[in-house]
Amino acid sequence: MPKVHLLDYVAGNVRSLVNAIEKVGYEVEWVRSPEEVANAEKLILPGVGHFGHCLSQLASAGYLPALRAHVDAGKPFMGICVGLQALFSSSAEDPQCPGLDIVPGTLNRFDDSTKAVPHIGWNNASCPTNPTLYGLKSSSKYYYVHSYKYPYKQGELENQGWAVATATYGGEKFVGAVAKGNILATQFHPEKSGVAGLRVIRAFLDGSGAKALAAKPPQATDGGAVELVASEGLTRRVIACLDVRTNDQGDLVVTKGDQYDVREKSDERSVRNLGKPVDMAKKYYEQGADEVTFLNITSFRDCPIADLPMLEILKRTSETVFVPLTIGGGIRDTVDVDGTKVSALEIATMYFKSGADKVSIGSDAVLAAEEYYAGGKTLFGNTAIEQISKAYGNQAVVVSVDPKRVYVPKQDATRHATLKTKTPGPKGEEYCWYACTIKGGRETRDLDVVELTQAVEAMGAGEILLNCIDKDGTNSGFDLELITQVKEAIRIPVIASSGAGNPGHFEEVFEKTTTDAALGAGMFHRGEYTVQQVKDYLAGKSLVVRQFEG
Ligand code: 1PR
Known part of the structure; x- marks a missing residue:
């Protein structure tokens, strides 16, 4: 079985992720020290819990330079949930704790004055510029669970070469997934998103997602301004x-x-x-x-x-x-x-x-x-x-x-x-x-x-x-x-x-x-x-x- 490396830093339920990876035909090899990151060709950073907890764990164990080097070398990298958030510069959840700063911007909290927070449940990940980005489908739903998010601003990340899939919760449009070169990061949990999520993991692991993106990278002016249609948003x-x-x-x-x-x-x-x-x-x-x-x-x-x-x-x-x-x-x-x-x-x-x-x-x-x-x-x-x-x-x-x-x-x-x-x-x-x-x-x-x-x-x-x-x-x-x-x-x-x-x-x-x-x-x-x-x-x-x- 082909291999994928998974970073082990106490991130909650990784068994489901391992099961999902095995389900699509890959074998997991654990990365247990920063030195082992260099052995990885394809690397996944899972994440649950607090931004600060995740980043401080990674920093104190010396992982941050190794992660940056992996990404800079153009090797395939996938971040999940807090693993997506870690790519940003910082988060209002733990402002003193810097992120990897690979995507510039600061995450903020959902407004809970009119809706329940955390945002828990099945929502969209739609990318108008690349509708089949890493196997995503605008008609599919993906499982999210988070209180902090990166607010979507039309064209902002696209102008820096990122393809962006979005979802909307209670009127707040946020980043559901980002991709550029060999990097893919999802705010949702693909390993918990049924067959729709397994498709995303497969497209990352077999390289088809990155290949399709290289063939059609987002244009600087792409903004993906689409109106919310009735079937979009958080499901019941x-x-x-x-x-x-x-x-x-x-x-x-x-x-x-x-x-x-x-x-x-x-x-x-x-x-x-x-x-x-x-x-x-x-x-x-x-x-x-x-x-x-x-x-x-x-x-x-x-x-x-x-x-x-x-x-x-x-x-x-x-x-x-x-x-x-x-x-x-x-x-x-x-x-x-x-x-x-x-x-x-x-x-x-x-x-x-x-x-x-x-x-x-x-x-x-x-x-x-x-x-x-x-x-x-x-x-x-x-x-x-x-x-x-x-x-x-x-x-x-x-x-x-x-x-x-x-x-x-x-x-x-x-x-x-x-x-x-x-x-x-x-x-x-x-x-x-x-x-x-x-x-x-x-x-x-x-x-x-x-x-x-x-x-x-x-x-x-x-x-x-x-x-x-x-x-x-x-x-x-x-x-x-x-x-x-x-x-x-x-x-x-x-x-x-x-x-x-x-x-x-x-x-x-x-x-x-x-x-x-x-x-x-x-x-x-x-x-x-x-x-x-x-x-x-x-x-x-x-x-x-x-x-x-x-
Ligand atoms: O107290 O932390 O050890 O947790 C015990 C757990 O077990 C609690 O979540 C408690 O609700 C549950 N529990 C304990 N005794 C029973 C029992 O039925 N004798 N079941 C029980 C609770 C209730 C529901 C049920 C719905 C829907 N079950 O979860 O599934 O009422 O049923 P319906 O759609 O058929 O009406 P601890």
């Missing part, structure tokens, strides 16, 4: 969720509860077995799921942490599923079977190394939020959320919320954030609030969803997975009131979850709330609808979705 994300646990026979199965009760209603009360996790994840990927989430709903704590069954599931899934994978359940400081203390960060690291892109934290986030308020809204820096987001970036940390409705007769009957509900309680109560729970809904705490989500946003969580115990498994549609309350409280993206029973429920949640994504479980597992049917339905209602490319 549809996520498939797999609750995984061991059944009574000891097999790891996908299960699904009704209001979190995963046992059959029959006398045996056995755990519902809906299929095998790896196979089902692949099926949903091929149906067009934009992400796959695994929730380990039991803790499997009778084995050493390094042997956690979910690690193997992630490794196997990431070989065939090229969209983002989230893993939740049991991410907290803990003690291994031999008595060794293991931090939440160490557990998250194992998951990232096994192919996860995000970790989802449930119970531990509630306890951390309680301490945050008990300390007068103090950030101690020692919570799982803070530590994992510091090391891997906010986008890598999802907080999974398991709220339950509590009805009250009057708006001020409780200190909690209430709302007037359209579905009054059993005694006709017109108001309700949502209490957070821990341990899979078994224990209710004196903390409401607004308090929880605002606290974890302050700690550095990048996204909220908003379940609803009352709605879970009911097929009656999402809890629009809950979603609206949380969306109004925070700036980070929200994934609506619990209650989806048909494609119309997805349309309803996207039309009636500002949710960023919607998740379904039971309706997919029971085979009532496929993800593709949901996408087709949404597209028929003129909502922008990503269609699976085979």
